[in-house]
Amino acid sequence: MDALIDLVWPPTAWHWLTLALVLLAIETMLGTFDLLWVSIAAGATALFSAFAIIGSNSWQGQFLFFAAAAVGLVVLGRTVFADMRKKDAEHPTLNRLMSRTIGQRATVIAAFANGQGRVRLGDTEWPAETTDGSNPGEGASVLVDGTEGNGLKVTRAGT
Structure with missing residues (x-):
């Protein structure tokens, strides 16, 4: 001991x-x-x-x-x-690529038909769907409103 x-x-x-x-x-x-x-x-x-x-x-x-x-x-x-000690993320969109696209301006690269089309955002092409039911033509500018799966929800951008 x-x-x-x-x-x-x-x-x-x-x-x-x-x-x-x-x-x-x-x-x-x-x-x-x-x-x-x-x-x-x-x-x-x-x-x-x-x-x-x-x-x-x-x-x-x-x-x-x-x-x-x-x-x-x-x-x-x-x-x-x-x-x-805070649990809030400093970068809420970190590791969430799709969330980072919301609010950005994209360019239509394939004319929309029945609300479906393709857009270019940065250097990436995305399938897109309009939220307002419009069918923007090729070269039109759209704003990303949201995401669904690997596609974007867009609306026609004002000039």
Whole structure:
């Protein structure tokens, strides 16, 4: 039993580094960002215990440094870095190519018949269907209103 106590007491830089890595691994699985700050505090405490002036890096000093760093970083994380916790996508159309076409102007490359035709948007040709029932001719300009499958829903563009 004494050998086990001698292994873990007093805490060293290696103990704090191990705690930091364990907390970081748990944070990776949870994704809450709360344990991230505590993990960083444990890593900072590892540096403190390794490089602090002898006497200030006693186990009491290490725990005091860890507590202050953890509380400070959690508060900082909850206030200054609060945006990291948001679930909203910064780019709502990322990986959604079809959504990016809405609102863009396309050119008719095959005249519409019965509301069906083909348009060129950028360097890509798309099957298209008019939403207003019109049949624009070749070369006409249309606006993309929506998408369905791999086709575009378009309406005649004003000049």
